[in-house]
Amino acid sequence: MIDVRHRSPRGLLPAAPSSPALPGTGTLGAHTAGQLLRLCEVAGLGAADAAGYAQVLTTALGPVARRPLALPAPSRSFLSDDHTPVEFSLSFEPGQAPSLRVLLEPGNGVGSLARSGRAGLRTVRALARRWNFSTERLDELEDLFFPLSPQGPLALWCALELRPGGVPRVKVYLNPAACGAARSAQTVREALHRLGHPQAFDALPESDRVLFFALDLGDWDVPRVKVYTAHNEISASAAGHLSRMPGEPRSAEIEAFFRTASGLDEGQDTLLDRRPVQGCHAFTEAASGLPGGFTLYVPVRDYVRHDGEALERASALLRHYGADPAQLLDSVAAVTSRRPEDGAGLIAYLALAHQAGRPPRVTVYISSEAYRVRPPAVLAPQAGAGH
Template sequence: MGKATLSLADDISGLTSELCRAVGLSHSTNAAEEYADLVREMLGPGGDRPIGQPPAWPSDVADDHTPVEFSLAVDRAGRPAVRLLLETLGEGTSIEANVCAAQELLPRLAERYGFSLAAFDAVADLFLPKHPQGRFAWWWSVVLRLGLPPAFKIYFNPEVRGRAVAGELVEAGLDRLGFGGAYPNLRRRLRPGDELDRYSFFSIDLHTQPDPRVKVYLSHHDGDLAQLLRTAGAARQVEEEQIREFTAIAGGHRGRFTGRPLISSLSFLAGDTDRASGFSVYLPVRDYAEDDEVALARAHALLAGHGLDRALLDRALTVLARRPLNEGVGLIPHLSLRTGRPHTGLTVYLSAESYAVTPPRPESLAS
């Protein structure tokens, strides 16, 4: 089947099963097929559209509007996980249609995998208004690990009712889920106004445990290491030196990030009253590297610095890289570091590039 007639669902589900095999997550053919079928189902009706046609919905998940972004996460023990950030595509071409399709899917997944909807029910009315604003309202994360059932997370858009009330939604969401005391500590670490440090995502884990994790993500426009460390102070057990080293290597030893913003997240677990348990930083390396060869070299350096096997990433790229690395930028869009609880590790994000490839960036712009 040629690319002109290959559907988005066929493309992404095939890559998913191949990627899981490449990094050792598919212990059987059945597991690989299960993952592929799950992704096909989660893409929704819009997944049937051929990728030879322009995307019907301009999803903001990836630069070329592919509604999926892969990532390879490796913890300190070297155990890999394949993750997908995914937007369900509805029958129409609107945020409302996508939300409707996701809402229809949610109870089926909950019944099949046995997770609770209590956290979702507690905050859904905050983040799913009748007329959502912004570029999205509901994204999913699917985490695939060896020997475990898929794990799910929902990402909500704090600016779905407008940027001016994003903080109020985050505060209300944290309060409803038992973390209201942490919001003042977070808020005072941000720069004044609502332009530089913006709430990007509010996420909830869909787990079988009674107390799922909650995460708050922030985009730090025109940010630097100092702002990252200031925000990190809203969490416990943050390893500042690791954040310094990660930012220097992943960002090419720059001071201020004036392109796509640095992103941080705070992870809230049961018992967190005034501060979060974990802190992560996400660096959009595609804006600060000439091409994907440079981005890969930085990812290799980070993995080596943490004593992790870079061969896992190389095997993943044999599946996803459909062109020479020096002929584009964005196949590796983000690099991230997790510190604190529940676990630490590195993540390399990987694009499917189902629709388009971003040309290499001139060295003068990347630096």
């Protein structure tokens, strides 16, 4: 069993920050900013960059950053199981420090979904002024994803991929069901068309629903438009054929990742039926209509007894792809002091990303657990064993 209780990665800060510029101790902002500061050290970011990013996080969260953690979550955020409006992830490639990302819901706790969307847009535009990037592509889609009476589980999420120098790469995640679940496909098709990808929607695999529509803003070498799809009760062999990326990845590689992440025995093709597997196709060029990237997301938290098992699987995948699992263990120690076997959900997703011209990346999604630690699970046998 992996034990992270006594790890002390490169002098990580022992507690949440006490800077007067950040919310007070015991608040959502102090909790998540402290986690971010310690994760920045794991990722090799300097103290000045880390402090700047922590300040941006709490500012972007708005009034809920000052809300005491002794109170319930301000709203039922779809971003995490305990409704914390913040999630962290680390992407691993061989021979490099992990790339750190923070995902947040800037309109959390402001009231209606419509108000949340407006708050999210204001936050993204404020970030654009701060870091001098254009929101033109987002502005083109405002009527599609921000109607007067939106529906669905979210309005806008914003992800910051943190880099040295204090200027992150920015991504926004939008809700395809904003104009109604029945119109999700039509909404995404129209959004792709407006952004110059008229053939992209037809390249997507069949799915149970379209989950998210995302786009890169700011300083990206090749900005992407991304479509996330949900796949209920999917097997390893079916998951291996989800990618529509030409040439790669091979179905056998996706199947092997799926089996390791979900804990299936070699050759077993059990269905995952507790929470949908997600696929993401990223589009960068319009000539072919085909995606230049594909990512598979396995919701590992629903297929383990506790986080110790999730860490074992994540470590095995990192070793297979030439990355150092010690950096993941440091990251877990940066976020929590609890034992992995005392909960299930700290490691939320394991993902394998392929992008043209880059080596495969393993990404581990880490929950903040600001409000609740989900207890260890007693798992019944998965449906479809031997299917």
